[in-house]
Amino acid sequence: MQAHRVAQARPAVRRILSLGCRRRRRAAAFAALGFLALGSAAFSAAAAPSRAAATAALARAQPARPAPVVRPPTPPRRGGERRDAAAPRAPTSAAANLSTFVELRNDYVSRGKSGFFNAAVIRGDYAFDRSFSLRADVPLAVAGGVDGDRHVGLGDVLIRPLVRAVGTPRFALLVGSDLHLDSATSRALGSGKNQVAPLVLAYVRVARPARIGLQLQHAVSFGGDPRRDDIQASVVRPFAIVELPRGFWVGPDQSFQFNHLGAPRVVSTSVLEVGAELSDRVQVYVDPGIQVSSQGTVDWLVTGAVRWAFPQRARGRSVAAAPAPRAEGSAGE
Numbered sequence: 001m002q003a004h005r006v007a008q009a010r011p012a013v014r015r016i017l018s019l020g021c022r023r024r025r026r027a028a029a030f031a032a033l034g035f036l037a038l039g040s041a042a043f044s045a046a047a048a049p050s051r052a053a054a055t056a057a058l059a060r061a062q063p064a065r066p067a068p069v070v071r072p073p074t075p076p077r078r079g080g081e082r083r084d085a086a087a088p089r090a091p092t093s094a095a096a097n098l099s100t101f102v103e104l105r106n107d108y109v110s111r112g113k114s115g116f117f118n119a120a121v122i123r124g125d126y127a128f129d130r131s132f133s134l135r136a137d138v139p140l141a142v143a144g145g146v147d148g149d150r151h152v153g154l155g156d157v158l159i160r161p162l163v164r165a166v167g168t169p170r171f172a173l174l175v176g177s178d179l180h181l182d183s184a185t186s187r188a189l190g191s192g193k194n195q196v197a198p199l200v201l202a203y204v205r206v207a208r209p210a211r212i213g214l215q216l217q218h219a220v221s222f223g224g225d226p227r228r229d230d231i232q233a234s235v236v237r238p239f240a241i242v243e244l245p246r247g248f249w250v251g252p253d254q255s256f257q258f259n260h261l262g263a264p265r266v267v268s269t270s271v272l273e274v275g276a277e278l279s280d281r282v283q284v285y286v287d288p289g290i291q292v293s294s295q296g297t298v299d300w301l302v303t304g305a306v307r308w309a310f311p312q313r314a315r316g317r318s319v320a321a322a323p324a325p326r327a328e329g330s331a332g333e
Helices: 002-061
Strands: 101-110 116-129 132-144 150-154 157-167 171-181 194-207 210-222 232-243 248-259 266-277 282-293 298-309
Antiparallel strands (some): 101 116, 101 298, 116 132, 194 210, 210 232, 282 298
16 A cells, blocks of 8 residues: 555656756756857957957948059159159250241431431241241331432332251251342332342350351342342341340341442441340330441441230240341342
């Protein structure tokens, strides 16, 4: 009986034990889950800063807009000279760049006892480029005699093509030719002959503000009035140009004309040019001078002019680049 009761009591004890074990297992499982949850939370919290740092580094490594390409610096040139490739070297300007301009001038010559001669000249130079230009002089002349008579009309028209054969910052060589047309409306206003006068003009810069030069020219007449004497003459003309502050300049100019067929045999003309640059486009100058012939005749002369340069051609002082020759009789200007 007791054994039966004991036998019957064992299952109950087993149930009680199994229930306790289950409860303890569940508690242990929940505890394990809790520990796992806490450990994962702690691990996540510990790993969060490193992930944020990795995300920020990735954002910096992949910017939203492309960065400019950085080129390596240009290595220095040999000899210690270094030049920026982005700023090319400016070309050195050549001397005697021919320019385009219009000039109004007045030439007056007192002929002593024989009267006077005055010519209002419209001069135009057109430069096709910096090395070739074409000039035209159209004079309106007035000649007066000792008896009071006056002759007014068109004088001899001049045409000059000019080429810059050599041009460097220190030296220039120009060649060309003057063509004098027998266009005077009166005998007293012109030479009565057509003339061709080839010329060579060279100058060199001896200092920053000073240049010296030499012009050689030879004139030969053809056609025209058969009653007038033929012309054959040579001109030697040394000159200088000195630039002064504030746009002023002075130019001593001396020429010698040698007549091979007629008198006077030699004519010397001395001129001192004084000019001023009023603006980048406007220049004025005056040329007082004296003319002495081998026959002893002394004449006074003066020239005044104003020049307008075209904007597209005005790159410097045209007077310093190509000095304006004067009217000096039949063989030269």
